[in-house]
Amino acid sequence: MYSRIVIDNIGKRFGERLLFSNVCAEATSGQCLAVTGCNGSGKSTLLKIIAGLVRPSTGQVRLIFDDMPSPKEQIFYTGFVSPEVAMYAALTGIENIIFWTKVRGVPCSKSEAAKFCCEMGLGKGGYDLVATYSTGMRQRLKLAVIKAINPPVWLLDEPSSNLDGSGRSIVKELIDNAVRQNIAVILATNESEEALYGKNTIEL
């Protein structure tokens, strides 16, 4: 599927405080757009605006897909990995994947969910309750969920947070594969090395 995200003159203000203004960029299928900037510059806020979770103060974000979903359906075309997204602690990793894929209407068997856990380096941890997970394991599970849902637009907010070296390599491979599969990836990061995954970069 072809997708195009147009960030058109976006600005955001919280009360008196202007966070950013006149941000313009585009991300299309098969490309990664990196969003960089210091702590508090508004990277997460911009991703939330693109996800439709926060209203911009000025400008608009247009999501364009070749099969023209209704505005209500468009939310199902994006996946969001963020420190603010939580997995269900009372479910196992595999059960979380089955839950989230069901919410999105994507078929996913237990064995497929177990495979996604393994690919993200959770191993047999996929059968354990998320309540018992370390922060890095929770992050790996969020990556397994977006891989299972596989939407045409991926919004990745600090995808390597709390990950060790092997986890960071998994994130790189995940983004490379997503781009190869024609997914549009928007990546917010503080890591200069990770920012290089972006074909284009917005600095806030």
Ligand SMILES: Nc1ncnc2c1ncn2[C@@H]1O[C@H](COP(=O)(O)OP(=O)(O)OP(=O)(O)O)[C@@H](O)[C@H]1O
């Ligand atoms: N709902 C809100 N109301 C008021 N201020 C907010 C709100 N959400 C975010 N902010 C403020 O906006 C600023 C930018 O936050 P944001 O999380 O987008 O930055 P960031 O660039 O992602 O930071 P970091 O690199 O630390 O993750 C922060 O100062 C934050 O306190």
